[in-house]
Each structure stands twice: as C-alpha cells, then as structure tokens.
Amino acid sequence: MSYVDEVLAKVEAKDGAEKEFMQTVREVLESLRPLVEMHEEEYRHLAILERLCEPEKIAQFRVPWVDDQGQAHVNRGWRVQFNSAIGPYKGGLRFHPTVNLSVLKFLAFEQMFKNCLTGLPIGGGKGGSDFNPKGKSEDELMRFCQSFITELYRYIGPDLDSPAGDLGCGTKEIGYMFGTYKRIVGEFKNGALTGKAVPYGGSLGRDTATGYGAVYFTEELFKDLGKTIAGTTFCLSGFGNVAWGASRKIAELGGKVVALSGPDGYIYDPEGITTPEKIDYLVTMRDSRRDKVQDYADKFGCEFHAGEKPWGRVNADVYMPCATQNDIRIEDAHRIHEEGHSKIIIEVANMPTTQEAVDFFVENGYIVAPSKAVNAAGVACSEMEMSQNAMKLSWTAEEVDEKLHVVMANIYRNITAAAKKYGKEGDMIAGANLAAAEKILDAMVGQGVC
Ligand code: GLU
Numbered sequence: 001m002s003y004v005d006e007v008l009a010k011v012e013a014k015d016g017a018e019k020e021f022m023q024t025v026r027e028v029l030e031s032l033r034p035l036v037e038m039h040e041e042e043y044r045h046l047a048i049l050e051r052l053c054e055p056e057k058i059a060q061f062r063v064p065w066v067d068d069q070g071q072a073h074v075n076r077g078w079r080v081q082f083n084s085a086i087g088p089y090k091g092g093l094r095f096h097p098t099v100n101l102s103v104l105k106f107l108a109f110e111q112m113f114k115n116c117l118t119g120l121p122i123g124g125g126k127g128g129s130d131f132n133p134k135g136k137s138e139d140e141l142m143r144f145c146q147s148f149i150t151e152l153y154r155y156i157g158p159d160l161d162s163p164a165g166d167l168g169c170g171t172k173e174i175g176y177m178f179g180t181y182k183r184i185v186g187e188f189k190n191g192a193l194t195g196k197a198v199p200y201g202g203s204l205g206r207d208t209a210t211g212y213g214a215v216y217f218t219e220e221l222f223k224d225l226g227k228t229i230a231g232t233t234f235c236l237s238g239f240g241n242v243a244w245g246a247s248r249k250i251a252e253l254g255g256k257v258v259a260l261s262g263p264d265g266y267i268y269d270p271e272g273i274t275t276p277e278k279i280d281y282l283v284t285m286r287d288s289r290r291d292k293v294q295d296y297a298d299k300f301g302c303e304f305h306a307g308e309k310p311w312g313r314v315n316a317d318v319y320m321p322c323a324t325q326n327d328i329r330i331e332d333a334h335r336i337h338e339e340g341h342s343k344i345i346i347e348v349a350n351m352p353t354t355q356e357a358v359d360f361f362v363e364n365g366y367i368v369a370p371s372k373a374v375n376a377a378g379v380a381c382s383e384m385e386m387s388q389n390a391m392k393l394s395w396t397a398e399e400v401d402e403k404l405h406v407v408m409a410n411i412y413r414n415i416t417a418a419a420k421k422y423g424k425e426g427d428m429i430a431g432a433n434l435a436a437a438e439k440i441l442d443a444m445v446g447q448g449v450c
Pocket of ligand 1: 092
C-alpha cells in the first residue's frame, strides 16, 4: 500500500465521522502523491503525513452569555491550532450555527496551506463558535464576544496565535474582543488579534483585501488566458465582506458583477453592481444582520429568485463563489454544463465546491482556481497587520495594496510552477497543495519529530 493510502486509512479510522475534515484531507493528500512518492521512505519513517493531519492543539470551551431579557445561553467555542512549522498559528474566528469541530478542523487544515502560499511566516489555525449573530442586538453581540475572549485569551498572543474574523465575525466583533483581551492581559498587545479597526492597530486595506486579492489573482490568470477584467461578467454568491470587496474591484477595473446570492435565494441585476451606491448597499445589508439578499432586489428593482442558487441559472463569464463551503454541488455543476455558461470557476470562499463537482469540472476542461490561493490576500493582509503592530508603525493603503499585489502574483506563479514541476500542468488545485506542502513538510523535517 502506498504511504498516502496508508495515512488516508489511518485518518479515516480516527476522524471518519468528521465529514468536512475528511473531505479536505482526502483532496489534499490525493494531490500530494507525486511529492510524497519522491520521499516515500523518509516520510513514512518520520510519520510526516500523520503529523500533518493531526492538529497540534485544540481548545474547546463553554461560552455563556445573557440576552437582553436576562435569559442565559450557552454556546460552544473552539480554537484549533493546526500547525506552527513555519510561524505562529493564524486564522479567523467563525461565528455561525453550522460551526462544529469538523468544520473548524477543515478550515484550519486549509488555512495552514493557504498561509504558507502567501510566502509569509504564519502557521495555520482556526476557531469560532456555533453562536448565530443573526437577529442579535448590539449589546448581546458585545456580551457574547466578551465571554468568548474571556476564555480564548489564554491560547493567543502575537507570537503564539493571532485570530482574525471570518463569517459572522468582523471588525466590530474583533474590537469587542480586543478591548476585553487588553483588560485581561493588562498590556497593549495588539498583534494578538487582526482585522482590528485602524485607530488601534488595524491595517489600512484589511477590509477590502480578500475581495481585491481574489481579483488580482484573476487578473494574473487572465494574462495567461489573454483576457481582461474589463468587459467580463461575474456571478458571485454571498453578499458579505468578500463579495463586497470583489464587486468593488471588478467595477473599478471595468468588469460587471451581475448576480449575488444569500441564504434566501439570488438576485440578478443585468445592469451590474457597479455604482458605489449599489456596492455599498452590500455593507448595509450585512450590518442589518437580516441575512437576506432580497433586500437588494427590493431596493434596486431587479429580479429575485427565492430559494435558488445562481449556478447555471445566471449567464456570466466567470463564476465566483464567495459564501461558504460546499456551495456548488454536483447538480449545480451539471446545470452549469448543460446551460453552457461559464467555463471559469474562481473559488473565493473556503472549499465552496464539493469534490464531486470539482472532479466534474476538471474532467470537462473547466478552469478551477482553488480558494486557498485565491482568497489568501485576507490573511496576507492580516500578517502585514501583525508586522505593523510589531514595528509600532503603519503603512499607507497604497503600500499595503502594492504588497498584496506582489503576494497574489507570486501565488499564481508559484502554484502554476509547482503543478508543472510535478507533472500536473494547468491543475491549479494540485499546484496550490504541492507548492505549500513542499515548504511545510520541509520545515517539519528540519525541526525533527515534534
Ligand atoms: N478568515 C480569513 C481566512 O480564511 C482570514 C484569516 C486571518 O486573517 O487570519 O483566511
């Protein structure tokens, strides 16, 4: 049995019940075969893949909080510290009712590869809670965040683990957590959390980084395809921070986002989400915590399709899922194919396409850009925030944007080169996994069995 198969069987035996985690482990290890085959004996001897698939540490804790009526509630909180071979743990906090340990292990595992691709010294982690921010008052949100950090503070620090936001956790929530963290530790250690507001150490450009970075990556890919953003139409899912940033940059470069989706359905705006008024309405919708994309259609008078996904229903040149995992499923992939719409899938959310759908796209000659590469600018900007905090100075928005441009161009070049080196030319998914794994495994080998 090959070493990869051996490890897959071991992980399956231990963690088989963790669906999302198994999905990412399978996807990644399958694509690492050419690299592992070159070091089969050494890697087996060092149990390197077993260690790669085992988080270094996991904290689980109770998060009690009191609502506006005085009723107490209990949520569950976690921090998964997956791998610190190349730097302190880094990754967001997700507050969403679908959060569980499997989801966070999958996200932390992906994060370790993504962070490595940025070329910056950050390991991988992720955390969050099954708390649902939807419909909560401002005070309830603050009390929840304060309770969450009252336990999380023990596990984080600028040189240990630096969480940021993710779904359901933005600048406001990070602010509430940072305030309480500062009181508990009694020091202004602002590198312990990123995605902060600018007055207390947040980086300029952090709010737009993930969306802009996804577009910078697309621009690099387009250079090879002889295309430009100008004149291209995009269909997005989600309407949160990432979709907002991407829409803004696409509009600036002369492209057009024609669809967005939410848990309630999707909107189709053939005129494009191109004016500042329309783009910034996404922020208004997010801040309302209603979680309804229909509000956009009501406001701007365009089509709304209740309970449906846009995939294969909206005609656009590029599909960009920006919402959450497993959004494009095999039935969506079939519909896209039957309708003959877009042949380019730029994954922006983490693992937004099921493995079955990815396999279908690859077999049918689609271009699929993997999320670990495409959305890496968010965490890259977070690392730049840590750097600025450590140096006690701040860079201009232009400096940050310029550095992000370089990071994204390098990622595109490195993953395409890695794909070529390991005989998978044109396969950006394998290229991303291989480029990151080469470096992480090398660092792990160098540090001995630990
Ligand atoms: N949650 C974001 C991600 O998935 C950002 C993480 C960070 O900035 O640490 O990459």
